[in-house]
Amino acid sequence: MKKLLAVGLALCSALFLFIACGKEREPTAEKRPEGMTMLSSYQLDTSGVDDYEGYVGVKITVGESDLNVTMLGRIGLHMQKDHELVILNETKAVVASATLTAAPDAVWNKIVYAELKGTDSAVLEAGISYYILSKEAKGDFWYGEETATAANPYFSIDGVVMTKDLYDVSFMKNTQNCVLGPVDFVFSVAA
């Protein structure tokens, strides 16, 4: 009888282990960033690119009020490596940067966010254009130029951009309100 109990226990343990090992990973816990985001709602392109080395993202032009940026973000789907994110101004000077790792500071709506490096926030000045970019390497998958988001009253989303060297920037015409990556940022309107 004891033997039977032992065999039964062993079988149950094996079944438990079998079920436990075959179970899918828990979804990444969401933690909404504080502030507004560019990708408050978005529609991903149905396809993308995984063989490009360089930076992809979006060009925006700030409206009538300065913006305070606190985090930079990128689509979390298919992300297998850390990513460097930057904001450049029109002279290609770095205004803000962040490193996105497997331990993001915020996760929302499949976008993952990291706080800025070296500062709590950066100011995007009214009337100035900026590039929000994510550094992509071969093997990184990012979504194409048909990734669309909604317009907002704080800045215009001028179109998608790519650059190999943060200097010569390729801008694609007729891509207003579209974002490569997609990249994102968390902001508030400066008082």
Added chain:
Amino acid sequence: MKKYIVAFLTVLMTACLAAGLACFSAAAEEEAYKLLEDFESYASTEALRENYQNYPYAGEKSVIELNSDAADAYGGTGKSLKLTSSMESAQKENASFSVSTIAYEEGYAGISFWIKNPGEDAFGIYPQFAYGPMPKASAPYQVMADGETVFTDMTTSEAQYYNIQIQAGFSGVIRIPFASFNAPVTGFNPILFIAWGGEDPFSKPFSLFIDEIALYGTAEETVEEAVAPNDDYEVLDDFDGYAVDTLPADQGYLQYEYGNAETSLAFISYGEGKALAVSNAAKSERADFVKSFPFKAEAKGLSMFVENRSGAALAFNPQINYAQSPVLGKTYFVKEENAEEYTEAVADGSEFYPLTIPAGFKGEIALPFSVYGGVTALDNMVFQIYGPAAEYTVIFDSFCLYGIVGGMTVSLDNFDSYADDAAVAEAGYGLYSYGSSDSAFSLVDDGKGGKALKLMNFDGEPSGGQDNQRIDIQKTFTALDGAKGISMHVSNPQDDFVSMGFVVNYGYFNQALTGTHYVKADGEESFSEGIVTTNPYYAIEIPANFSGTVRMPIELFTAIYNPLICVIQFYANSAEYFEVVIDDIELYGLPEQAIDPSDIVSTIRVDSKPYGFVPRAEGEVFTMQLACSGLNVNGELRENHSYEFSLVNAAAGVTLTKSGLLTVTNEAELGEIKILAKVVYDADGSYGQELTFSVNLSLGESALVSVGNKKAPPAPSDKDYFVFA
């Protein structure tokens, strides 16, 4: 019925009035335009050639024809002038015409003309008036291609000639403001148009069509600011050189026949020199005299020394040409004898005597030409004084034009910073390779606590002949645009004069030839015309034992531009040892700016890449940010400014913002685009140094091509950082 007629008439009158006002309003807003030539009056090429000929010194055999094909005329109608360069021409690439039958009219802002380039290559062109004014390098003009409705701002190239580029296939209107010409435009006779095909070696002729030559716009009225004298005086008369028996009348100082004809004029000893005494011996209230002085348009005013010995304030009217008096309410300047600076005074006297000479005044009165509302000559000046009905005397001395040079001075070198001769050589000074080989230079004490450079020629050294009489030294400086000339302190210790030559940027036609230069010996207050030698290559005489400053106006040179390669040459009268000492090489007469001279950018360095890309992908646009930095004349970085960028020539598919964002679409052509960068000083927004540079557009690796190779998203992987529901 009567009521209806009245109502109808009222409505009709109102409508007419409204229409009239509308027409008046439209006319008032219309830009001034005066057609000068549309070629419609010419019946044949022969008739045209009666008025239009080649310019003998450029494109002298190019072919001038009357074109009657409306497709090659302004507005697609009528006739135009066709100009074709000639393979038979000595200057084969040139094409030119000269016309003397077009009259200039004052009051317009500039000249416009329609031009067509039917060829496959661009050419450069420039108009020139009366063999003088022509468009400046890097100056604004405007273009409106046929079919367009607004003018586009353009900038002439950095070249001195042919600096308006007409692209292949272009047809449209060019208009050039007179302010963009290198000298005031006051007449047309003749108008030259000279084009340059730019092929080297020349391979094929080119043609152009010109039509609708016109004046456009309204010249801006300039309100001249009252300018006080600085130390730039040109003495008109200080009386000191007159012999004892010279009478005022001998020198053009005359009694005024409509004033007090009994005014007595006399040259008297005054201080260490002489002066003019004007006395009212007749005890009339008035004393006056007439004198004509030479005039220089670039001068800012007339100054004179005055001593009022009357014991009373005197009313004063220095009237020009019997008619033009100082304008009441306008500013002039006075400086008491021992005062350091001029103070402003206002013409607040009477209509007939607008100025006042205070009782006991002894000092200088400076009359900026603005006090007259503008001056074009100083003929028949009537110096009218009104005082007490008693005998009185007023002394006049040192009539001067002032402000001829003005502006700021920037030192190119004062030699003070060099430790030794090796340092001087290291800084770029060297004997001119085509000059005397038996010369040398050495640092010496300048007697002011600094250093100077002694240049020596040795006799009996191997080269012999003329070389034994020469010293040549070469040095390249960074120049500043807008300078009125170069000055240098020179000491000649010999008891004989030496001759000086000064060549810039090489070239026998770019040296100080026989024009006027100015000298100011140490201790003297003002510059005077220097002595010009008979040797055209060493035209500046440095008198025996002279020590002072020599000014060489920029007019002596064809041009002064960066880099300013200077060859300074001295030539003695005999093959014996001689030496000269040079110091304080300066650019003078630079435009006044609220910028300290040491902060002025003299060299612009381009920091951005010299190349850009023409995109290949549909809808792709390349942008790149142009960037420059500025160095002062000593090569030190300055951060007191930004840059304003513009395209020298319009190029399809290329746009450039003032802040330097260059955008290139796939409509752009491969090749160089020229860009003008202008310094804009933060302090006052004034413009400074300019630089034209090139960006070479090539086919770049298209980033957006990658987007064309899109694929479906991959399946989730265990390697994914994140899992989403």
